[in-house]
Amino acid sequence: MPKQSEKLVENQKTPIDATKLAEKAILQGVDVIREARKTIPHKPGVYRMIDQEDKVLYVGKAKNLFNRIGSYTHLKSLSDRLIRMISSTCRVEIIITESEIEALLLESSLIKSLKPIYNIVLKDDKSFPFILITEDDDWPRVIKYRGNRSKKGRYFGPFASASAVSQTISTLHRAFPLRSCSDSVFNSRTRPCLEYQIKKCSAPCVGKISSEDYDSIVEDASEFLSGHSKKIQKRLSTLMTEASEKQEYETAGAYRDRIKAITQIQSKQVISLHNLGNIDAIAIDQQAGHSCIQIFFYRSGQSYGNRSYFPSHPEDATASEVLSAFVAQFYSNKKAPNTIILSESIKDSQLLADALSSKSGYAVKLHKPLKGIKWRLLQDANRNAKDALSRHLSAKHSQKIFFEKLSKLLEMTEVPRKIEVYDNSHISGQSSVGAMIAVKQNGFEKSSYRKFNIRSDKIDFGEKQISPGDDYGMIHEVIMRRFKRLLRENPDRSSKSWPDLCLIDGGAGQLNIAKQALDTLGINHIHLAAISKGQNRNAGREIIHILNGNSIALPHRDSLLYFVQRIRDEAHRFAVSSYRIRHKNKNTRSILDEISGIGPTRKRALLHHFGSANNVAQAGVKDLEKVDGISTSTALSIYDHFHHQ
Numbered sequence: 056m057p058k059q060s061e062k063l064v065e066n067q068k069t070p071i072d073a074t075k076l077a078e079k080a081i082l083q084g085v086d087v088i089r090e091a092r093k094t095i096p097h098k099p100g101v102y103r104m105i106d107q108e109d110k111v112l113y114v115g116k117a118k119n120l121f122n123r124i125g126s127y128t129h130l131k132s133l134s135d136r137l138i139r140m141i142s143s144t145c146r147v148e149i150i151i152t153e154s155e156i157e158a159l160l161l162e163s164s165l166i167k168s169l170k171p172i173y174n175i176v177l178k179d180d181k182s183f184p185f186i187l188i189t190e191d192d193d194w195p196r197v198i199k200y201r202g203n204r205s206k207k208g209r210y211f212g213p214f215a216s217a218s219a220v221s222q223t224i225s226t227l228h229r230a231f232p233l234r235s236c237s238d239s240v241f242n243s244r245t246r247p248c249l250e251y252q253i254k255k256c257s258a259p260c261v262g263k264i265s266s267e268d269y270d271s272i273v274e275d276a277s278e279f280l281s282g283h284s285k286k287i288q289k290r291l292s293t294l295m296t297e298a299s300e301k302q303e304y305e306t307a308g309a310y311r312d313r314i315k316a317i318t319q320i321q322s323k324q325v326i327s328l329h330n331l332g333n334i335d336a337i338a339i340d341q342q343a344g345h346s347c348i349q350i351f352f353y354r355s356g357q358s359y360g361n362r363s364y365f366p367s368h369p370e371d372a373t374a375s376e377v378l379s380a381f382v383a384q385f386y387s388n389k390k391a392p393n394t395i396i397l398s399e400s401i402k403d404s405q406l407l408a409d410a411l412s413s414k415s416g417y418a419v420k421l422h423k424p425l426k427g428i429k430w431r432l433l434q435d436a437n438r439n440a441k442d443a444l445s446r447h448l449s450a451k452h453s454q455k456i457f458f459e460k461l462s463k464l465l466e467m468t469e470v471p472r473k474i475e476v477y478d479n480s481h482i483s484g485q486s487s488v489g490a491m492i493a494v495k496q497n498g499f500e501k502s503s504y505r506k507f508n509i510r511s512d513k514i515d516f517g518e519k520q521i522s523p524g525d526d527y528g529m530i531h532e533v534i535m536r537r538f539k540r541l542l543r544e545n546p547d548r549s550s551k552s553w554p555d556l557c558l559i560d561g562g563a564g565q566l567n568i569a570k571q572a573l574d575t576l577g578i579n580h581i582h583l584a585a586i587s588k589g590q591n592r593n594a595g596r597e598i599i600h601i602l603n604g605n606s607i608a609l610p611h612r613d614s615l616l617y618f619v620q621r622i623r624d625e626a627h628r629f630a631v632s633s634y635r636i637r638h639k640n641k642n643t644r645s646i647l648d649e650i651s652g653i654g655p656t657r658k659r660a661l662l663h664h665f666g667s668a669n670n671v672a673q674a675g676v677k678d679l680e681k682v683d684g685i686s687t688s689t690a691l692s693i694y695d696h697f698h699h700q
Contacts, residue, residue, distance in 0.1 A: 084142050104147060163383040196235055198235060247260075338433055339398055353432070382395065457615060472496070499622075657682075
C-alpha cells in the first residue's frame with residue numbers, strides 16, 4: 056500500500072511532468088541553436104527559426120549572424136516570448152547578404168510572406184490607388200489607377216482610398232478640364248457630352264480645343280499635383296488679364312473659373328503644407344495588448360487621406376518595436392516619401408532610413424518631431440489611432456459575444472473558432488458562381504474567401520441530373536469541392552483552415568443538400584445551419600434552420616439577428632461581385648480568343664489595325680501579315696481558323 060507522501064506525488068504528477076517537459080524542450084532548442092552556430096559565419100544576413108512541422112517561427116536579421124544566433128543561448132537575457140520560441144525550434148536556416156541594409160529589406164519581405172507567429176506582422180497591405188495622367192494617348196486622360204505601374208504616364212499618390220482619388224479627380228476636373236472617358240467613348244463622340252456642358256472637360260473629341268492648348272492644361276494639372284499651385288495661379292491670372300484686355304471675355308472667364316477651382320482645393324487644407332514636400336505621418340496607440348497604427352499621406356502640400364492598420368504581434372511587444380516592424384514591412388513593396396515622421400523613436404532608425412533611401416533612389420529621413428507643423432500632424436494621427444483602436448476593440452469584443460450567443464442558439468458544444476458562410480449568384484443559370492466567406496471572432500478573414508465557378512453542364516446529384524442554376528445542385532457542387540480540397544490538403548483535420556460552423560444561405564432544402572455532400576465525404580464533425588429570409592423575403596424576418604428539422608425566428612430587433620444578417624450579406628456581396636466579374640469576362644471574350652497563339656498583345660494589334668474582330672475574320676493572309684507581330688505562319692493560322700472550320 057502506497058504511503059500518503061507517494062499518493063501526493065502521484066496526484067501532482069501532471070504539473071511536475073509538464074514543467075520537466077517544458078524545460079527539456081527549451082534545452083533541446085538551445086542545443087539545436089548551438090549546433091547550428093558551428094557552421095554560421097561572421098557575416099550579415101537573415102535567419103529563420105523553424106519547428107518540427109517545418110513552419111517558420113521567427114525571422115530576424117543581423118549584422119553578424121554568428122553573434123546574433125549565439126545570443127539565443129543566453130536564456131537569462133531573453134523574454135518569455137523568445138524562450139517559448141526556442142522551445143519549439145528544431146532547425147535554424149540562414150541567408151547571407153552583402154550588407155545589413157540588404158538583410159533588413161530581405162527580413163521585411165520574408166516576414167510579410169511567411170507571417171511567423173513570433174514576429175510582428177502587417178496583415179492588411181492592399182495596393183494603394185494613384186492618379187495617373189496618361190502619356191500613351193494623343194489626348195492624355197486623368198484616371199484612377201491601382202496595381203503595378205506598367206502603364207506609361209505620370210503617377211501621383213498614394214491615396215488612402217479609392218474614394219479619396221475619385222474626389223480629388225472630380226475637383227481637379229473643375230480646374231483642369233481634361234478628358235476622363237475611355238478611348239472607345241472618345242472615338243465615337245460626334246458632339247460634346249455633359250462633362251463639357253458643366254465645364255469639366257474641354258471636349259477634345261469634337262475639336263473644341265487645339266492640341267497645343269490641351270497639352271498646356273495637361274502640364275498645368277501635372278504641375279498642380281506636384282505642388283506648384285502658386286506658380287499656376289500666377290500664370291493663369293496673367294492669361295486672364297491678357298484675354299480681358301483683348302476683350303476675349305469668354306476665354307478670360309474660363310481662366311477665372313480655373314483659378315477659382317484651384318483656390319477652393321487649397322482652402323480645404325486646415326494646415327498650410329505647401330513647404331513640407333512629401334510626408335507620411337505615422338502614429339501608434341496600444342491598448343490591452345493590441346496596436347493600431349494610423350498613417351496619413353501628404354503629397355505636394357495636399358492631404359491624400361489616411362488608413363488604419365492593426366498588425367498582429369505578441370502582447371508584450373512595445374510600441375517602438377511594433378512601429379519599427381511596421382515601417383520596414385509597409386515600405387517593402389512601395390516607395391517611401393522623402394520624410395517619415397513617427398510618434399515613437401525606433402531602434403535602428405538610421406539603418407532603416409538608409410535601407411529605404413537605397414530602395415527609393417533618394418534620401419529618406421525618419422524622425423520624431425517635438426514641435427511645429429509636423430508635430431501637429433502627428434497629434435492628429437495620434438488622435439485617430441486612439442479612436443480607431445477603441446472602436447476596433449469594441450467591435451472585436453462584441454463579435455466574441457455574438458459567437459457565444461450563436462453557439463448557444465445552435466446547441467453547439469463549443470464556441471466556433473471559424474464560421475464559413477455560403478451563397479450562390481446567377482441569372483437564369485448563366486455564369487453561375489458559388490461563394491464562401493470566412494469570419495472569426497476578430498472579424499472577416501478575407502484571405503480565406505473563395506469563389507467557385509460552377510463548371511458542369513450537368514451535376515450528378517443522387518439519382519437525378521440537376522441543371523446549372525439550380526440552387527441545390529450549386530450548393531452540392533460548392534460544398535463537395537470545398538471540402539474535398541480540405542481533405543486533400545489536411546486529411547487529419549488539424550489545420551485552422553477547417554471551419555467549426557457552416558452557414559448556408561437558403562432554407563431547409565439547401566441545408567439537407569449540404570449535409571448530404573458532407574456525409575458523402577465522411578465529414579461529420581462540422582456543425583451546419585441555414586438562414587432564409589422570412590415571408591415575402593422580408594429582411595428582418597429571417598429564419599435559421601437546423602438539422603433536427605426545427606427552425607428559429609429571432610426577435611425583429613435582436614442584436615444576434617443583426618450579426619447573422621451582416622455575415623450573410625457579406626457572403627451575398629462577395630457572390631454577386633464574383634458573378635459580375637465572371638459575366639463581364641464572358642461577355643467581353645472575342646472570337647480571336649479562340650485562336651491558338653493569339654494572346655493579348657497580338658489580339659490588341661489586330662483590333663487596332665482592322666478595327667473589329669469581324670474585319671479580322673474577313674482579312675486575307677497578305678493583309679494579316681501587315682500587322683505588327685503577325686508572321687506568315689501566324690497569318691495562315693488566323694486565316695485557316697475562319698475559313699477552314
